[in-house]
Amino acid sequence: MRITLISLYLSALLCCSASPSLYASPHTPARITRDDESPNIIIREKKERIEFTRGDKQNPVWVKEKSTTTYRCNEFRGSIPVVAFYNDYSRIEEVKAWVNNDRIKVKPEHRYYSIEDIFYADARICGFMLPFEKINTESRAEIEKTTLDPRYINAIYFTEEYFTASKEITIVIPRWMKAEIREMNFAGNGIQSSISFDSKLDADVYTFIATGLQPSKSESDAPGPSHIYPHILICSHSAQLPAGNTAYFGSLENLYSWYHSLVLEIGNDRDAVKATAASIVEGKASDLDKVKAVYTWVQENIRYIAFENGIAGFRPSKAQEVLAKKYGDCKGMANLTREMLASLGFDARLCWIGTRHVAYDYSMPSLAVDNHMICAVYLGGQTYFLDATETYIGFGQYAERIQGRQVLIENGAGYQLARIPEPGFEQNRQTEKRTLRIEGEKLVGKVIHRMTGECTENVLSQVHQIRKTKLEEALQEYLTNGNSQYTIANILTSDLHDWNTDLTINYDLSHVDAVSAFGEELYVEMDFRKELSNAEIDTLKRKHDYWLPYKRGVLQETVLQLPEGFRVKSLPPAMRIDQPKYSFSTTYEHKNGQVIYRKEIIIRDTSLQRKDFQAWNNDIKQLRQSYHEQISLVKK
Numbered sequence: 001m002r003i004t005l006i007s008l009y010l011s012a013l014l015c016c017s018a019s020p021s022l023y024a025s026p027h028t029p030a031r032i033t034r035d036d037e038s039p040n041i042i043i044r045e046k047k048e049r050i051e052f053t054r055g056d057k058q059n060p061v062w063v064k065e066k067s068t069t070t071y072r073c074n075e076f077r078g079s080i081p082v083v084a085f086y087n088d089y090s091r092i093e094e095v096k097a098w099v100n101n102d103r104i105k106v107k108p109e110h111r112y113y114s115i116e117d118i119f120y121a122d123a124r125i126c127g128f129m130l131p132f133e134k135i136n137t138e139s140r141a142e143i144e145k146t147t148l149d150p151r152y153i154n155a156i157y158f159t160e161e162y163f164t165a166s167k168e169i170t171i172v173i174p175r176w177m178k179a180e181i182r183e184m185n186f187a188g189n190g191i192q193s194s195i196s197f198d199s200k201l202d203a204d205v206y207t208f209i210a211t212g213l214q215p216s217k218s219e220s221d222a223p224g225p226s227h228i229y230p231h232i233l234i235c236s237h238s239a240q241l242p243a244g245n246t247a248y249f250g251s252l253e254n255l256y257s258w259y260h261s262l263v264l265e266i267g268n269d270r271d272a273v274k275a276t277a278a279s280i281v282e283g284k285a286s287d288l289d290k291v292k293a294v295y296t297w298v299q300e301n302i303r304y305i306a307f308e309n310g311i312a313g314f315r316p317s318k319a320q321e322v323l324a325k326k327y328g329d330c331k332g333m334a335n336l337t338r339e340m341l342a343s344l345g346f347d348a349r350l351c352w353i354g355t356r357h358v359a360y361d362y363s364m365p366s367l368a369v370d371n372h373m374i375c376a377v378y379l380g381g382q383t384y385f386l387d388a389t390e391t392y393i394g395f396g397q398y399a400e401r402i403q404g405r406q407v408l409i410e411n412g413a414g415y416q417l418a419r420i421p422e423p424g425f426e427q428n429r430q431t432e433k434r435t436l437r438i439e440g441e442k443l444v445g446k447v448i449h450r451m452t453g454e455c456t457e458n459v460l461s462q463v464h465q466i467r468k469t470k471l472e473e474a475l476q477e478y479l480t481n482g483n484s485q486y487t488i489a490n491i492l493t494s495d496l497h498d499w500n501t502d503l504t505i506n507y508d509l510s511h512v513d514a515v516s517a518f519g520e521e522l523y524v525e526m527d528f529r530k531e532l533s534n535a536e537i538d539t540l541k542r543k544h545d546y547w548l549p550y551k552r553g554v555l556q557e558t559v560l561q562l563p564e565g566f567r568v569k570s571l572p573p574a575m576r577i578d579q580p581k582y583s584f585s586t587t588y589e590h591k592n593g594q595v596i597y598r599k600e601i602i603i604r605d606t607s608l609q610r611k612d613f614q615a616w617n618n619d620i621k622q623l624r625q626s627y628h629e630q631i632s633l634v635k636k
Helices: 002-013 252-264 270-280 287-301 319-325 330-343 453-465 471-480 610-627
Strands: 041-054 061-073 078-086 090-099 102-104 109-115 118-132 138-147 155-157 164-174 177-184 192-198 203-213 231-241 244-247 347-353 372-379 382-386 406-411 414-419 429-439 442-451 486-493 503-511 515-518 521-525 552-561 566-570 575-578 582-591 594-603 630-635
Touching: 041 231, 061 078, 061 118, 061 231, 078 090, 078 138, 090 118, 118 138, 164 177, 164 231, 252 406, 252 414, 270 287, 270 319, 270 330, 287 330, 287 372, 319 330, 330 347, 330 372, 372 406, 429 453, 429 503, 442 453, 453 471, 453 503, 453 552, 471 486, 471 503, 575 610, 582 610
Parallel strands: 041 164, 429 552
Antiparallel strands: 041 061, 061 138, 078 118, 090 102, 090 138, 109 118, 155 231, 164 203, 177 231, 192 203, 231 244, 347 372, 347 406, 372 382, 406 414, 429 442, 442 503, 486 503, 515 521, 521 630, 552 594, 566 630, 575 582, 582 594
């Protein structure tokens, strides 16, 4: 049940919300219309109250959260999971449930939160099953939670896992508490907001009401929730209490100081990693080669496992522990990289960064701003950023998810702000040259692949995922794309453990049934790979923008030697599509007894907005049609 609870909850928390439907009265007995595929359960009404209160000596400000959710069963009886998350800095105070206004006993299950290959060190989940007796009945769940540090209260989302007819969020901020509230992605969602003053509490009361919210929808390659969901971003600045002023995140200096205080608490033993670092760089003459060697070693030898939430979500593990265990999260891997480089005398720093999944930058000092940590090293007047969680990407190359992102670099008691370089598609190139001849109904010859950047990482990641007893078997499975008629032999590769240089793969090819003979004519389809041929976007089902994995340039050239006694009868027409975000082209040329086929695909911008979908689909259709064109040869 733990996995079911978590997966259902995450579908609400992490996916992207759809546009709100027309409002339907929550008091109408008939089923409320919604456009998700499972309309049995809806939320008729949900109320959330977030109130800042005085805490204790150790944690002077607490945040009390209370949610009351009324669900309606529209079609058939059943039950649903109700869950809440907490950690070392929060606790579940009370859980209550009602079925048809009758209080029922519930015994929530408390577990550590883990799913698939992600482990959340101090996150826990509290959950129970809420029953529904029959059609048109209602059940209600009430959860009270206390967060012991206001730093951990940041994003409050409106969208739920179920269609929500009405949702009200109330935030109570006493005048002794200084906090900033930002309304995010409110446009087009019809959210009403108001501010009032509660003289009894001496507090400002912010009220937000949303109606007709469609449920969250899980879609692959979609922008992160902070880009799409309507939500409230809360930043706690400070609290003026009888014991004095307590600063939280009133400025970026405050945020960095808190981060830096956690770094000072790590307890690194630099001497414990120095011997390993020294052995890694043994025989390396230049400083640049030494830095590359350390970075590559961490990429290859330290397995990435995520730790999130609470202090474990922000304080790196000790470098010597990551080294000994051979695994760590992004913070642990960044810390180990820094400590290894520092032990060799390099100026290496920890960096905080929000990937493209996050919509914010450091103009809003909040824990919601960043979700990742990397390392920076200053060398020869340049700054190199090292993200060891990207296992197969080369030194000086940057994954799409961090390109152009603002980065906070440690600098003792101060900090530095910079941006990750944003290379174009030229960083990620993939070329394939095939030199072929016709033997009966087969195409045979030699193939040369060359890849850089994230194209290399993509290939090596897939190869290692399918690796069996021999690496060659895995490469064959990848390169043939599972097509038994496309067989390869005599594979020769560059060093697969050195992704700081271009990846090259050479082999002999035999493509069975690639040539069709009709009388005195031969027909040959020149493109085997057919990249993006199935990349159309379902505009009826797709709710959100589509983010392609990374910018890239694909260039394929096939040189076909004409068989003796044959001439070219016809060649397919050239095809060229040139859009601001991408371009596709195919050409055929008859020259010196050869037919030369060239294909080029360039992705300049990975963000396809919904308004781009129709043009993209039309262009993909043209590209696919060009793939099916054949050259025609006839006897002389």
